[in-house]
Amino acid sequence: MMHGEIKEKRANGSGYIHGEDGIDYFFHLSGLRGVRFEQIAEGDSVCFELQPNDRHPGKQKAVKVQRDATGNSRIATAARSQTTAAANPPVTVDLYPPYCFVPVNVQHAATDKPVWHDGNGGGDLLSGELLCTLTALTPLLPGNDRYDVADADSKKLEEWRFTDLPGGKKIAEPLRLNDGRVVIPGSALKGMLRHSLGALLSAPMERVGERRYTYRPNLDFSKKPLAIETRPAIIAALSGGSGVKVLPDPRSAVFKSHEKPAGAASFSYCGGIDGEGILAGVAQRKTYVYKKAFVISGDIEKAVLLPISAKIHAAYEETQEVLSQWHISECHPSDFDREKVAKAIRKATPLEVGQLIYVEVAIDEKTRKPREILSLGHHFRYRWAYTSSIRRKGGKLRACLSPLAGEALEEKKPLERPKLLSGSRLLFGYVHDENNPIGAGVFQRLAGRIAINHALSESEPQFLGEESKGWCIPLPILGQPKPSAWEFYLQQKPGSRLPATYGDLPGDEGGDLAGRKFYRHQPRIRTAKDLGSGAVAETQATLARFICQPQTTFRFTLRFARLRCWELGALLAVLEPQRLAKDDAEYAHKLGLGRPLGMGSVSIGIDRIRVRNESQTRLAEQPGLDQQALACLREKLDQASLDRWLESHRFVDRGRVGYPTQEVRGESIYHWHTDIRKEYSKLRRERAPNAAALLSKILKGQNLLPKK
Structure with missing residues (x-):
């Protein structure tokens, strides 16, 4: 790759790099790798590749532009001396996230x-x-x-x-008046003050809006002794319920797009979150979803038969519902047919005899054999729903979101009034809804005792x-x-x-x-x-x-x-x-x-x-x-x-x-959080996890470690 410096950065997302050969090369934000356009500045050292410039025959342009990994980059020093949320210095420095709780x-x-x-x-x-x-x-x-x-x-x-x-x-x-003065609505001031008063x-x-989330139980591998392992399994009929034949090795299942391996039995298989590869195709141009999986006969004979408990089966069905509602909601960054994906997820939910799935099993420390199914999904990196959500913990509304004793309805009388109110409701009022069941009848709402007019700048700012x-x-x-x-x-x-x-x-x-x-x-x-x-x-x-x-x-x-x-x-x-x-x-x-x-x-x-x-x-x-x-x-x-x-x-x-970042082909907030998830995925399955280093990294990312 060639090396150079950002010579010019334009507002339209393009610019020029002064190469080590003395030539200036055009680049566009679409040609950046591992760094966003707003994270680079004029004078930053970069490396890049060249390809013909279609708009200017005979000339070349810079592509695959990334930060210089040789240590010559100035982006971590001069360009990052200005503290912003968009330009994130590495987490090795004394860094504060833009927010606290x-x-x-x-x-x-x-x-x-x-x-x-x-x-x-x-x-x-x-x-x-x-x-x-x-x-x-x-x-x-x-x-x-x-x-x-x-x-x-x-x-x-x-x-x-x-x-x-x-x-x-x-x-x-x-908002501005005709004379140029700026207006701050009273509602904005009231919201700011109510937030502070509540704290x-x-x-x-x-x-506080509701959200449900999922995670990948098997996000990364661990080399340490595991108390929990992910194995392929075959759905089998059991009297009084369903069960699975847990195969002896994570590699027992083989996937082939055409020929069947010698000496193997075939089983039905639903790949991807939706079983059809619709969502996978959004992120990848070329994707193939296997409909069958193959298992060598010898591994089938070594399989351990385990039941799927009613509790785990209910959690599996709940996971599928969370995937069809929350995982593909409008908050998902990709653009796709959400209804089509939701229907595919629901269609793939019922488990069939002879279907190959993956299960998370508790491993007996002495025999090293699986003894209990803890979670399950359609593929090796399946998603599993967290048991709690933003608003609920253990099936109940979180205490920090619930009306206090004396605020919530008790006897449900037609004109029941709250006996007590918390500070923000005392001053700013309340409205009864499903999340705040306060008062009945005419007492379902109470106007506040605070009124704020619009704030007006003293002159044109x-x-x-x-x-x-x-x-x-x-x-x-x-x-x-x-x-x-x-x-x-x-x-x-x-x-x-x-x-x-x-x-x-x-x-x-x-x-x-x-x-x-x-x-x-x-x-x-x-x-x-x-x-x-x-x-x-x-x-x-x-x-x-x-x-x-x-x-x-x-x-x-x-x-x-x-x-x-x-x-x-x-x-x-x-x-x-x-x-x-x-x-x-x-x-x-x-x-x-x-x-x-x-x-x-x-x-x-x-x-x-x-x-x-x-x-x-x-x-x-x-x-x-x-x-x-x-x-x-x-x-x-x-x-x-x-x-x-x-x-x-x-x-x-x-x-x-700034937000903590991880250096993986360029600094990234995403990589820092992904690394946290990978490390946690390994620790939660280990027999004797030591999470001290991970907790230290998390607290350091929030700058919450005790000062020496």
């Missing part, structure tokens, strides 16, 4: 009796207004208007030199970018691990026998959710350059307009009605977290788009507090009331939960921010 400890949840809107009860409550100033600490984009490039003004895009944008790419910009008061999480380019800033792709990444989204405890997953086999409930997600602040992000190289030609990357520069200020008013003293204290603390801190650090919230990139850090200052008691008619300032309210709040708080909440809001430069 605040665990939900419902045992310490702050609760109180509901305050109804009929004017009765509650005592001499407080009503009033807070006049506030919101200041952007890093670039801010309250992207309230998102639209497709197809709906944009094509002449304007051409004028701004954004041509040939891919279909489906989104443009985001804030402060240890309230159950709300509006200064924006990032150039007016000649329409104030457009191409953002990097906001890639991130999804909740399927149990290594991040579940609580991982040092010293555990194995990392926590969503539950591998029946009887294993899995781990607990990590908690509420908060994006870390990145004070060093100040300019468009700090955000990293934008991916103009990528559909998934947003083209942002009118990003407000740091120090842009907004004004808004928050009104509250009939609050208890401690509830007012909670409201004041959420707006200004430093009121509860013992240090002089700055504290902030996150708002708008681009939060993983460091955008959206905002601080809120209360300029004026005007209050009236229930018995009064006019608003007035009450000196000392804020300190009294905060003192009442502290009596409700758990110190450990408060410390974690403050840490998630601290506006400090912790160091380099």
Whole structure:
């Protein structure tokens, strides 16, 4: 391969490489290998191959462009000194992911009796207004208007030199008045404050969507003694149920597309997830799904007959249903006929006598023979559903997502009202649904006692970018691990026998959710350059307009009605977290788009507090009331939960921010997480697993290891 440096990088996804022979070669993002276009920068060392340039006969272009593996690459130093979520330094450095979690400890949840809107009860409550100033600490984009490039003004895009944008790419910009001032909707502010208040008061999480996930039990091989092995097996009829003949070796089954091996018996076989290879064909241009499998007669004679228990068979059928509903849902990155694949999966679900499948079996330590079937599937790398999901653990709704005692329906009376409410529902209200069975009849909903108007910039802000380019800033792709990444989204405890997953086999409930997600602040992000190289030609990357520069200020008013003293204290603390801190650090919230990139850090200052008691008619300032309210709040708080909440809001430069990556033909977030899965797949099947190194890698990936 040739070596060279990126000489020019263009916004349309192409550029030029200055080769070691002194010639400049054209390259396109489609010719990159192991690295995304937004991860490279001018001056980076690369290696590549040459092929004829069809558009320019007689010239050559660079293909298979990848980072220089000889150690000459500068991408890990100069180009990566700017901390972004898109440009990920290797995990060997002190690296922080762009987000953290605040665990939900419902045992310490702050609760109180509901305050109804009929004017009765509650005592001499407080009503009033807070006049506030919101200041952007890093670039801010309250992207309230998102639209497709197809709906944009094509002449304007051409004028701004954004041509040939891919279909489906989104443009985001804030709401603006005719005089150019930017508007932040009150609903956005309310959502931000409710999220923070829920974490402060240890309230159950709300509006958490359901997801089911699967895994491959046999993802990688292990050279150590195994307590669990994957073997081919033949479905056999048993009186009172079904069973299988477990073959003696993982290689007992042979697959041939044409001729039958000598001395072998043939069996029916359903390859792939759907049994027809439809899904496999999406990822591979050439694929072949075997319909038959062959087994040497001698291995059949050595097979061990084992029953498939009702529990395992039910888990198998549940797995097939999860595959047909969740695995191929709209979240799947590929484009295919989902209904067709779902029908194929359901069609392949019934097991037939004489069918060859693969099973996971527990191995007897003394005889080395299989003694129990633990899971099963159609092929060697079959998928198996986790026992728990995002919302449910062990068949029950997770405690951190469930209404608290006193909130949920008990007697189911026609007009049953909740006896208690958690902090976020007390202040912001609730609506009864299947996930939150709170109240009956007219008590199925309760309006909140907080109202926030739109925040309006004090003048037309200064924006990032150039007016000649329409104030457009191409953002990097906001890639991130999804909740399927149990290594991040579940609580991982040092010293555990194995990392926590969503539950591998029946009887294993899995781990607990990590908690509420908060994006870390990145004070060093100040300019468009700090955000990293934008991916103009990528559909998934947003083209942002009118990003407000740091120090842009907004004004808004928050009104509250009939609050208890401690509830007012909670409201004041959420707006200004430093009121509860013992240090002089700055504290902030996150708002708008681009939060993983460091955008959206905002601080809120209360300029004026005007209050009236229930018995009064006019608003007035009450000196000392804020300190009294905060003192009442502290009596409700758990110190450990408060410390974690403050840490998630601290506006400090912790160091380099990015997702952990693995060096496999170029750094990749995907490879890092895949390596975690492979190592776990081996450990869970070993007879004496030592997961210390794997747990250390996971905690290091989150920067949660104790500091030396």
